[in-house]
Structures are given as structure tokens and as C-alpha cells.
Amino acid sequence: MxxxxSTCRNFAIGxxxxxxxxxxxxxxLLDIVGFVIGFVALVSARKMNAATPTDAYVENAYKLAKIAVVVSLVAFIANMLTAVFLAxxxxxxxxxxxxxxxSTF
Structure with a gap:
């Protein structure tokens, strides 16, 4: 894809x-959605960054996409740990x- x-950057922010x-x-579930759209943005930004390595807008989108993937994974792990300990x-x-x-009946 x-x-x-701008779409790549918007996906990363999303x-x-x-x-x-x-x-x-x-x-x-929201973590998974965030990870998927962040990963799509990461793949697209990586391709664009390879094609035009001097474009600052693409570099910004690439950094945001990496942040989106990492934050989504951290949030997913935190939510799973919370679920395991609260169950x-x-x-x-x-x-x-x-x-x-x-006992009341």
C-alpha cells in the first residue's frame, strides 16, 4: 500500500x-488498531524515505510511525498485564x- x-503522517498520528x-x-482492541495503522504508515514511510532520503516531511512521518508502533506495543503489553493481574x-x-x-434465596 x-x-x-500527508496520509502516511496522519496514519502515524492516528x-x-x-x-x-x-x-x-x-x-x-484499540491498541491493535493503533498498531496496524502505525505499521502501515511505517512501511509506507520507509519506502518513501528510501526513494527520497532528503525530504524532511517523509523523515518526520517515518519517526512518527516508529513512535506509533512502539507506543502501541507498550500500551498493549500494559493492558495485558493489567488484565492478567486483575482477573x-x-x-x-x-x-x-x-x-x-x-444464600438469600
Whole structure:
């Protein structure tokens, strides 16, 4: 997929925004979306950077795309660790609620 300079930059910014929002709300799906659009921007920016290495706009898009991919991966790892550590607590809370509600009937 060959993107234009501005589309590539916009994809990279979109990946960063998706990862940032995902860290706040804790959604892994939004991390994956941010990673995919960041990776598409990274591949396109790498191709454009190889074709025109002196273009500052392409270099900026390439840097933003790398940041989008890294931030998305970090956010995904953080969300997965949160889910792993909170799962037992949530399971205990749910089982306590079920036990309390079954004893009232």
C-alpha cells in the first residue's frame, strides 16, 4: 500500500492517538488498531524515505510511525498485564457476589 506523505503522517498520528486512548480506557482492541495503522504508515514511510532520503516531511512521518508502533506495543503489553493481574481479583469478587445472592434465596 503506497500512501501519500500527508496520509502516511496522519496514519502515524492516528496510531499514536489510538494507543494513548487505549492506555486511558484499557482497551486492547484499540491498541491493535493503533498498531496496524502505525505499521502501515511505517512501511509506507520507509519506502518513501528510501526513494527520497532528503525530504524532511517523509523523515518526520517515518519517526512518527516508529513512535506509533512502539507506543502501541507498550500500551498493549500494559493492558495485558493489567488484565492478567486483575482477573483473579475480579473472579473472587464475582464468586463472592454469587455466593451472597444464592444464600438469600
Amino acid at each position: 503506497n500512501l501519500s506523505k 496510531g499514536i492517538v489510538c494507543a494513548g486512548i487505549s492506555i486511558v480506557i484499557g482497551g486492547a 483473579p481479583v475480579l473472579y473472587d469478587q464475582a464468586s463472592n457476589i454469587v455466593a451472597q445472592s444464592s
